[in-house]
Amino acid sequence: SAADSDDTATAGADTSLSAVTDAGVLTVGTEGTYRPFTFHEGGSGALTGYDVEIIEAVAAELGVKVKFEETQWDGIFAGLEAGRFDVIANQVTTTPERVAKYDFSTPYTFSTGVIVVKSDNTSITSFDSLSGKTTAQSLTSNWNTLATESGANVQAVEGWAQSVALVEQGRVDATVNDNLTFLDYQKQTGATGLKVAANTDEKSATSFAFVKGSTALTDAVDGALEKLAAAGTLTSISEKYFGSDVSQ
Amino acid sequence: MNQSAWDLFWTSLGPIVQGAILGTIPLALASFAIGITLAIGLALMRLSRRGWVSSIARVYISIVRGTPLLVQLFVIFYGLPSLGIVIDPWPSAVVAFSLNVGGYAAEVIRAAILSVPKGQWEAAYMIGMSHRRALTRIILPQAARVSVPPLSNTFISLVKDTSLASVILVTELFREAQQVAAFSTEFMLLYLEAALVYWVICLALSSVQSILEKRLDRYVAH
């Protein structure tokens, strides 16, 4: 795989797009357990979510069918590298390390990070005040990095549900996550015991990830995203899930 | 449990049981059957007088038992493609679990073969049997009875271990529960529900084990 990700070695033979168009199928890696971005309707129904719908729209724009492969986060990059799928649609945040190893589309989600605490918590008011506090984070998310950089003592958990459970049980002080995730959770459960203690100043961006050297495919997806944005499709998908436009 | 929890329990029971029937159970059965065949071969290699044959089997068994199953699944599904070997999720899972069962069951079968009294080999040779025929007609049938309890343990572990197959894209019982949990955030309830289904499967296996033991007992020395 080291050779595959070597730009120069594959530059002359970028078949990333033709492989997809020839097969007529875009294979997408996603978790299927990350609400509201990629999840199953009603828990056991069809796969849906913000990321899922956007990549479906992109595939339609490219004139190919879409096929989802659901896997856990552990396997998602390994699967991309092993050629198990063409693209990851799973709220992948771009970081310098990742950019060095993978190709990324233009961003399709912009959101702020929030610190979620118990309603009666007054000691955490900003990211600076996280220092020395304990937070629960999913290991693999960029929010983990943010919490760590803020000086929090991070406890790694499997996902959002466990993070929230630990905050509610008072076993950690806070969790840092996507604003969108928290809003969805509140809407769904009507949870009243939690509040947002602070927002990040900057928005973070997420993109689709491709194996290095997939310039043609990345370009094609970028083109599709541009058209979808222009046609208002991205906005309407975003409003369906979040009531506002997070796609730009 | 309140009403909505009950509702969630009942609506999710369908998909979870379906995951068991379409994923967990066939995966476990296929892997067990192949794994046992492999295990018999490995056990015979371990018992071989040729040192290097025995060593190969020993190293294999040691690696399979000494490393996490999750890593083995990873290597087969995500690692082999870099050597040009691409296997689909289901076959990958069957391969990984079979190799694993092979490693664990080999030692069980080896011990069972060794537990058959030496006099049985001698009587078989005495009536003119070759080593191979003595093994298949005289020794293995007797070893079978001794192996049933430990092999059912291997099988029960296998059933639970198949939950790892979801990392290589196979949908089974536990994956279904995780999906509902991700949707509802009621992970505690859903995991308990999955546990209940696993338990029912294991109880069923235990009864099969008792029946098998009784049947084999009927004609084996006491």
Add this chain to the structure above:
Amino acid sequence: MNQSAWDLFWTSLGPIVQGAILGTIPLALASFAIGITLAIGLALMRLSRRGWVSSIARVYISIVRGTPLLVQLFVIFYGLPSLGIVIDPWPSAVVAFSLNVGGYAAEVIRAAILSVPKGQWEAAYMIGMSHRRALTRIILPQAARVSVPPLSNTFISLVKDTSLASVILVTELFREAQQVAAFSTEFMLLYLEAALVYWVICLALSSVQSILEKRLDRYVAH
């Protein structure tokens, strides 16, 4: 493997080995010690002539063995707080693994006790021993020898299972590997590295097993 992969391998070896020494090994040792004690109690309950005592132990063992360890960890860590019982990660992990080892080892110990010839009980009674003393001074020491191989298997499984402790916030070998992997996205490399460390631990355990077997063999009937 290219240079950067090698670098990653070496820089991550420190944290992974540290995770083994501070997490995996003490967790496994503590849980095994407590679990074996529990298992002896359960094995004796299973052998009790009073039906209900035996039944309690049987149901316990069936639940522990029939449900995924992951769920057991979840129930103890995330589930018990809803009953007002909040246990810290480390004690939770030790409790869960001990209960689990107890269930698995109970059947092993029970079989080992049953494998001691009846004549040993009789000789112990004959010289005037009570049931309790016959058990502790005569039967259990002999059962110990028989249990060593299956109990080392239980221990090896336990070592690998402790990787699940990370779901309840305990930092051990596998969590360290996952952490490095999460930042570098080199899951394959890091998992293989973790597997290597597990394998080394298991090889060490196997040698301890051989030594123990030889020592116990010295004075036990052949």
Add this chain to the structure above:
Amino acid sequence: MSPTEPIEPTGPPDPDAAPAADALLRVRGLQKSFGANQVLQSIDLTVSRGHVLALIGPSGSGKTTILRCLNGLELADGGTIELADELSVDFTTAPGKKQLAALRDRSAMVFQHYNLFPHKTVLENVLEGPVMVQRRPKDEVTAEALALLDRVGLSSKRDSYPFELSGGQQQRVGIVRALALRPKLLLFDEPTSSLDPELVGDVLRLIKELALEGWSMVIVTHELEFAREVATTVAFVDGGRIVEHGDPKQVLRHPKEERTRQFLHRLLFPF
């Protein structure tokens, strides 16, 4: 170990001083069933102090079960066992654990398959009962045990483990283990039938010596020659009953009962 030596445990009475009527063991109407299988119908036995009772009979007739009831290893269903004028156990009303233990304390058994403790040395096997159970002083018991081992020619094996000994040696340790308990009554269950033929003699000779010294014994055996020479009384057991008993020469040479005759014939003229 003659009755006058210090290591002699209970000091069995001088056989001459003990009148035949001085019964050590008196068993009346002993019954035992395993499920629906009534193994002992009704057993009556008397063993006088210093006497030797030999039980003979076909396989499955209940000989071992009799010994096990006498040693309290098996709980009889009915009948009484009286021992040494000091203990009387009535099995019609289920006796307590204490009474079974008392029975066990006063008798010691030597098993067909030796049943030595494989994880203990020869000396530890012998000391286990007197020291750990009877709580006698370790020094005293050790001296006594070593003297007993010496007498059976095994003092050099004191620190060996049972698996290092031949069958005959193991059985002699089994006998020493029983003697060290200072029992009133010795019970032997086919003590030589697991032994290689050349090793039988050592064990039989030892038992004969103990008999001559005045130990009271019940021996289950198929060694008819031995029974004739050593036993005071021979009883033929069949189907859970004592079919015939009396002087060894009379029972073994001129049995009254047809079943006894058949059994002896099978043993003496096998082909």
Add this chain to the structure above:
Amino acid sequence: MSPTEPIEPTGPPDPDAAPAADALLRVRGLQKSFGANQVLQSIDLTVSRGHVLALIGPSGSGKTTILRCLNGLELADGGTIELADELSVDFTTAPGKKQLAALRDRSAMVFQHYNLFPHKTVLENVLEGPVMVQRRPKDEVTAEALALLDRVGLSSKRDSYPFELSGGQQQRVGIVRALALRPKLLLFDEPTSSLDPELVGDVLRLIKELALEGWSMVIVTHELEFAREVATTVAFVDGGRIVEHGDPKQVLRHPKEERTRQFLHRLLFPF
């Protein structure tokens, strides 16, 4: 099953017609070591057609090892075995598997612990060799097997499993299993020493009948009476050598060698 009956397998020759010099088995200088332990020093044996050789000797002297070498279960290190003028195996140069198999095909062994196949019925135990290995017609072999079982009084047990039989019955099945192979030579390794004393007779009587019918046999036994009456020759084995051999009455009553005398004394006068 007399030599004239149809089920008679190899039709052993009429003993009278066979001159003493008509050797069936000739063993010269047989040697066998286990590691550093030389178990057989140099064994010379001859068995004529229709004769019975009894091997006696102390435990560990190598008796079983001799039989196992004869049956090809153990690979001797040196010496030769000649069987029936048709097979000669020289162990100085390691013989091939084929020759060991040929040795095995011509002899059949009856084991001390019977070694019946516990997962097969009595009849299946008997048929396994002739049908599965020798590939003889199943109907023919079944008829022969049933006649043999009938003769040893076990035709009603044809469908029983070994654990349902007494030791004596199991051993008789073991003998039938050996006979059904139609061997030239029967080997018996202490065939009665695992049996209850009352069951010994049935087996000894059967072996005696086979001897009278003219079967050639080697028997390891501790039953001296039996050896004296049934054997043509008795050989005393000690320390991996044949110390003395000859007419049973001579060897058992008036042994020439001191070691034989000692051994016999221990067996005959154990206490």
